[in-house]
Amino acid sequence: xxxxxxxxxxxxxxxxxxxxxxxxxxxxxxxxxxxxxxxxxxxxxxxxxxxxxxxxxxxxxxxxxxxxxxxxxxxxxxxxxxxxxxxxxxxxxxxxxxxxxxxxxxxxxxxxxxxxxxxxxxxxxxxxxxxxxxxxxxxxxxxxxxxxxxxxxxxxxxxxxxxxxxxxxxxxxxxxxxxxxxxxxxxxxxxxxxxxxxxxxxxxxxxxxxxxxxxxxxxxxxxxxxxxxxxxxxxxxxxxxxxxxxxxxxxxxxxxxxxxxxxxxxxxxxxxxxxxxxxxxxxxxxxxxxxxxxxxxxxxxxxxxxxxxxxxxxxxxxxxxxxxxxxxxxxxxxxxxxxxxxxxxxxxxxxxxxxxxxxxxxxxxxxxxxxxxxxxxxxxx
Amino acid sequence: xxxxxxxxxxxxxxxxxxxxxxxxxxxxxxxxxxxxxxxxxxxxxxxxxxxxxxxxxxxxxxxxxxxxxxxxxxxxxxxxxxxxxxxxxxxxxxxxxxxxxxxxxxxxxxxxxxxxxxxxxxxxxxxxxxxxxxxxxxxxxxxxxxxxxxxxxxxxxxxxxxxxxxxxxxxxxxxxxxxxxxxxxxxxxxxxxxxxxxxxxxxxxxxxxxxxxxxxxxxxxxxxxxxxxxxxxxxxxxxxxxxxxxxxxxxxxxxxxxxxxxxxxxxxxxxxxxxxxxxxxxxxxxxxxxxxxxxxxxxxxxxxxxxxxxxxxxxxxxxxxxxxxxxxxxxxxxxxxxxxxxxxxxxxxxxxxxxx
Numbered sequence: 001x002x003x004x005x006x007x008x009x010x011x012x013x014x015x016x017x018x019x020x021x022x023x024x025x026x027x028x029x030x031x032x033x034x035x036x037x038x039x040x041x042x043x044x045x046x047x048x049x050x051x052x053x054x055x056x057x058x059x060x061x062x063x064x065x066x067x068x069x070x071x072x073x074x075x076x077x078x079x080x081x082x083x084x085x086x087x088x089x090x091x092x093x094x095x096x097x098x099x100x101x102x103x104x105x106x107x108x109x110x111x112x113x114x115x116x117x118x119x120x121x122x123x124x125x126x127x128x129x130x131x132x133x134x135x136x137x138x139x140x141x142x143x144x145x146x147x148x149x150x151x152x153x154x155x156x157x158x159x160x161x162x163x164x165x166x167x168x169x170x171x172x173x174x175x176x177x178x179x180x181x182x183x184x185x186x187x188x189x190x191x192x193x194x195x196x197x198x199x200x201x202x203x204x205x206x207x208x209x210x211x212x213x214x215x216x217x218x219x220x221x222x223x224x225x226x227x228x229x230x231x232x233x234x235x236x237x238x239x240x241x242x243x244x245x246x247x248x249x250x251x252x253x254x255x256x257x258x259x260x261x262x263x264x265x266x267x268x269x270x271x272x273x274x275x276x277x278x279x280x281x282x283x284x285x286x287x288x289x290x291x292x293x294x295x296x297x298x299x300x301x302x303x304x305x306x307x308x309x310x311x312x313x314x315x316x317x318x319x320x321x322x323x324x325x326x327x328x329x330x331x332x333x334x335x336x337x338x339x340x341x342x343x344x345x346x347x348x349x350x351x352x353x354x355x356x357x358x359x360x361x362x363x364x365x366x367x368x369x370x371x372x373x374x375x376x377x378x379x380x381x
Numbered sequence: 382x383x384x385x386x387x388x389x390x391x392x393x394x395x396x397x398x399x400x401x402x403x404x405x406x407x408x409x410x411x412x413x414x415x416x417x418x419x420x421x422x423x424x425x426x427x428x429x430x431x432x433x434x435x436x437x438x439x440x441x442x443x444x445x446x447x448x449x450x451x452x453x454x455x456x457x458x459x460x461x462x463x464x465x466x467x468x469x470x471x472x473x474x475x476x477x478x479x480x481x482x483x484x485x486x487x488x489x490x491x492x493x494x495x496x497x498x499x500x501x502x503x504x505x506x507x508x509x510x511x512x513x514x515x516x517x518x519x520x521x522x523x524x525x526x527x528x529x530x531x532x533x534x535x536x537x538x539x540x541x542x543x544x545x546x547x548x549x550x551x552x553x554x555x556x557x558x559x560x561x562x563x564x565x566x567x568x569x570x571x572x573x574x575x576x577x578x579x580x581x582x583x584x585x586x587x588x589x590x591x592x593x594x595x596x597x598x599x600x601x602x603x604x605x606x607x608x609x610x611x612x613x614x615x616x617x618x619x620x621x622x623x624x625x626x627x628x629x630x631x632x633x634x635x636x637x638x639x640x641x642x643x644x645x646x647x648x649x650x651x652x653x654x655x656x657x658x659x660x661x662x663x664x665x666x667x668x669x670x671x672x673x674x675x676x677x678x679x680x681x682x683x684x685x686x687x688x689x690x691x692x693x694x695x696x697x698x699x700x701x702x703x704x705x706x707x708x709x710x711x712x713x714x715x716x717x718x719x720x721x722x723x724x725x726x727x728x729x730x731x732x733x734x735x736x737x
Contacts, residue, residue: 045552064552089437096435097443099457099484101464104599106523125459127521128597129554132459146443146458173551173649195549195558196649198510198703198710230567230711235546284545304545 033208034072037153042069044149047122047133050111051181058120059188061178066160068188072153079117083140089372093144094136098125102371110346110358119356119375157209180236191234200231238288243317251285276316277333279306287347289355291380302347308338310381338381345369350377402469402480407461409469411453418473419448429473434465463487493518493596495606499648500701502673504613507582508566510703512559513649519554519597528594534585542579567711580612616702619709622694622729631736632687637678645674647699654695660688687735691728
């Protein structure tokens, strides 16, 4: 859900040479966007979806507060080659640092800083409405460090239509839960679900925020068998390149995995995705990692109840738009189940050959994860 | 440096009897230290005084240090919580001091209960899209999937009914939105074909919410909740305001304006997607939703003025099946579309007549 995705896309699009150039750019001195950030309290009400932008900037989705924060992690020291992460009991460690029982730590997302390869975790301290948002850095030694959210360089953009600092805002029961974010072509792309109306808004907010306003918004639709069209909220998505063209691979809440040309993502548009896979009922993809291995392209997908699958993605270009009732959209992309990976709650790219997973000891679907939880790098299968 | 350490150690030894660790107002204190020991050591205060809130190989509690009134203080970054035991360790004396404290006591008296569930009717469409559960107190996140169940007429637990995913709470954790699996509702999707809709027409169901669901303080609810309902026909067509009935009150009165929809609508959206405009602009007043969400009543704050009025309708208003004004939940593109509404709002005019 992050800059990780952009990194992956670059690797896929241009190969290793491009990736190296990209990495070199990534460690340049902080851009003016970071330099101009004010230091102070971020004012987060919650810390949910994470995505990395340029220069170690971490985007944090605040569903409760209806905002996106861009935080300067000041974490721009390149990782040593071959670095790995393996932290057992990360929930227990985090709980001990903030003084609660491990069951009162809800980990919401995991992202890897593409420069330092440090892992960032967003979480809540507590389960009630007053739960404190947490963002912690996990380094290669396994050390956890809490980001000082009350005194850190940052800027924020409100997603709410309500006036800021409205004392009645807490009484407004309407919220937009941010289900995923990614930094794509200079903008933060945000998918979300409303707790009231059935909407499918995908928002694109140019970064830096100060000059951007609230960005543009479009509707995502899904068609089945070319006959029924539905507004379909996006659960998770990842930028991806197919035959040199930029796409967003998105998983709808109604299960199918679809591709959407980035060129279609225009303000006010109603965009239909083209189904490339449907992993079955009662399941939702949680995270996706595209990668290339042995000359072939794959997408590793962690699911709510279907385990981890490896989708063979060499021929995604063959799936044509559904523009005729005669076209059947039943999925065709083959996949393998990766049975060695169980209880994976979060999956995110680490480098071209490895990913980072957060695993629970038990608990299924989206239900409460049973700790202890661990974070570790795995070789992409 | 070594000499200083020896001196400090000797001094601590001499006074070790009087050094103690205390917890005062959420702040851990080491009291009774000699003056020489109140200067931060080279390794920082964390090298001599740490508090642990967990067992095993865990980092110390996050917080900050200070010296006040002859005592070394540790202020936790977050308030102490019920549950963990806090173990404070001071290693600056000849013999390490250690003391364990409990966090604040938890009120274990249950108080939370389910106040209401929408839709309120005992018959809901087989393509019902969402449930809204209202609690009397803030609740804990992360338990919905474990605590909410749907049983069939034989009491058998039905699986795969609700959309797995983020729990959609209001900011106060008092209203939870549950979504029936849209993959089963939307016609012709794999889930719909394999499993059918979550609710079948003519069948009886029981929504069960377990008492063990914890409120925001970690305490179970007062009682469980059960709601029996039956599946009705699917609703596939968009609500049509032209078919709604408007009963206009008389001018000068504060009688309610009554709007009948002819079908049940989404309760939460009825709170904000209908407004009334009069000759002088938007009319302020109170909303009441009645007759199992098929009726909307609006009582003005001030008496009605005679003249032309309009009911302003946000076209995102939905019925129980997620059909919006002018836009069904799943649009059948084979069907001939006679009218497509693309504006954000539409309006129904009505007249407030002067009382005779």
